[in-house]
Amino acid sequence: MSVAQTGTPMAAKRKGLLSGKLKHKYLKLFFVNRLFWGVMRYLLLIGLAFLILYPLLVKLSNSFMSPQDLIDGTVRFIPRQATWFNYETVIAYTSFFEGLANTFGIAFMSGALQMLVCTMVGYGLARFNFRGKGLVFTLVVLTILIPPQTYMISLYMKFSFFDIFGLLSAISGGTVRLMDSMWPMAILSIIGFGFKNGLYILIMRQYFKGIPKELEEAAYVDGSGLFRTFARIILPISISMMITIFIFSFSWQWTDSFYSSMFFSQIKLLSNSLLTGFEGLMLEGATVGLKNGQPLTATLTNTMSLLVILPLIVLYLFAQKYLVEGIEHSGVVG
Structure with missing residues (x-):
């Protein structure tokens, strides 16, 4: 009787530890899975935003380039000689x-x-x-x-x-x-x-x-x-x-x-x-x-x-x- 009474708390304690380990393991897997799909979602949104905004940003960059920058192969995105020439020409001619x-x-x-x-x-x-x-x-x-x-x-x-x-x-x-x-x-x-x-x-x-x-x-x-x-x-x-x-x-x-x-x-x-x-x-x-x-x-x-x-x-x-x-x-x- 005393052995059963002393054994029961030990078994319950072991069962509680095992349950806690499993719970911690599944919670860890859940958060890892959630973090993974969250990162993938943001990467997808960033990629779509880049595809949409890239042409607009290129147009915006080119609009401030001087005629010399346009024919200079070394100038890509940042104009070397920023100017309002393109805007002034557009407003005047249209x-x-x-x-x-x-x-x-x-x-x-x-x-x-x-x-x-x-x-x-x-x-x-x-x-x-x-x-x-x-x-x-x-x-x-x-x-x-x-x-x-x-x-x-x-x-x-x-x-x-x-x-x-x-x-x-x-x-x-x-x-x-x-x-x-x-x-x-x-x-x-x-x-x-x-x-x-x-x-x-x-x-x-x-x-x-x-x-x-x-x-x-x-x-x-x-x-x-x-x-x-x-x-x-x-x-x-x-x-x-x-x-x-x-x-x-x-x-x-x-x-x-x-x-x-x-x-x-x-x-x-x-x-x-x-x-x-x-x-x-x-x-x-x-x-x-x-x-x-x-x-x-x-x-x-x-x-x-x-x-x-x-x-x-x-x-x-x-x-x-x-x-x-x-x-x-x-x-x-x-």
């Missing part, structure tokens, strides 16, 4: 500030109109049942899938000889040319057929489907009408998503060259200047202090691209909070 003002006006107008229209259309598709709802949603998705190049000629002819069901021809005897004005982009944004409108409608629809219907039902019980409920309840809680849609629309319209080259041949825009601003510059090398054959055209184009995306970076710095919240609540993350 009417940069005029293009900046025109691009901002068109992008802001398109972004505001698309934000409002896509919010209302997305709310209607998410909340109301009506005949043909499935067909309307299918057409919205098709605007995402069908490339705009397939109907480019139709759009060009429509706005070159604009008419509303033949009414203008009947009243005035002719059509109206809307090219080189803001009307084409305004009309396309209002009717929900603008650049990426289908995607914005889909995002807003998914967002509104995630809002509890009890909010609107409680407002209806209190006597609030449809439009008042939408304006007083739905819109205030959708600010982050609306700002996200505006940023997307503004950014895509800012760098768009498809609609810009089709509708605005006589209006200076940043995207058009980026494509055609330096044609024949090498033939005019003496004007800008170059010698024939100096590889400056690509550098000027890269410098212009940096000036084009600079306002977008500034916009993101001020609106990143709303952008992140909007993407998280959109329902289409990933």
